[in-house]
Amino acid sequence: SGVFDGGPIEDLSLETWQHVVDVNLTGVFLCTREAFKIMKAQGGGRIINIGSISAQMPRDNASPYATTKHALVGLTKSTALEGREHGISASILHPGNVVIERRAGSTASADAEPM
Template sequence: MSQSPQINEATRTVVITGAGSGIGRATARLLLSQGWNVVLAGRTKSTLEETAQSHPSALVIPTDVTDASAVDELFSAAQQRFGSVDVLFNNAGVFGPSVSIDQLSPEQWDQVCQINLTGAINAARSAFAHFKAHGGGRIINNGSISAQVPRVNSVAYTVTKHGIAGLTKALELDGRPYQIRATQLDIGNTASDLLDDFGANDGALQPSGQRIVEPTFPLEQAAEAIAYIAGLPLGTSINQFTITAGGMPYIGRG
């Protein structure tokens, strides 16, 4: 992809992890359409390029978020191309196995934890350091309503998403002196591949033992919420934001 040497200081720049699919892809495309510079990070170059669609304001950087040095290189590349970064959408994550804790292997736990927690901390660390040096910025951590109310047989996912809640609060507190703002974004049932991981499209397991097909809502509507938060001035902080499909099982999960 060609890289323009010119930098428009008035144009804001966002780094999106997990930009190759789902909510990351929808958000990247929306922000590109709104005039943002978008740095797309993920493990697979081809899916990132599919998201970017050769847009001149998109920068594709294949990145494994579990590798701290790779994430540092991601932010260095973003700075070299666009001058500075204004927002991190800390989005990369996996659902993991749909099992109870006695069926969760140590290897499965390590994999979910590495991506959902270590990966999120790696990206937040690099962003925080960048924002300290550039007068502030905003970190939007993709949590889940499972950070508030668990889904049946989601122990690994639920625990890591509760960790995202702690990460967000710590970032918001420690970032105060530096104009660094942090938001925990909890999304419920966007129409994405993640729903297939726990059977929501065919009938998600409920606390009662029943399976029901749950309501969903378009990825693009969640992306609009993210774009709104990303575009706020740093004088405004949204600590936590929940958006779900209307009528989905949420309170008490039943």
């Protein structure tokens, strides 16, 4: 989930980098922060973030995306630690390639089984 933008690292603009970070990481942080407040007040809850296999196996020309998904692992683990005493759990799911309309022309393996 999130935005995927990239290219060769030496050609990446700061604007492209910042856009991916803002959507994929800062957006999740803001939602997590507000959900945490609500869950703490109600005595618990569950936060489930959507990561990506790219956190473990980055693709070429995808450094902003892979970086944000890797950082999301740290955010989720930190949230789980802080939430433990309040009955709040946090987990992350790492789907592989998912066939969606906007990626219909991607270079994902034709042999890969869609989720």
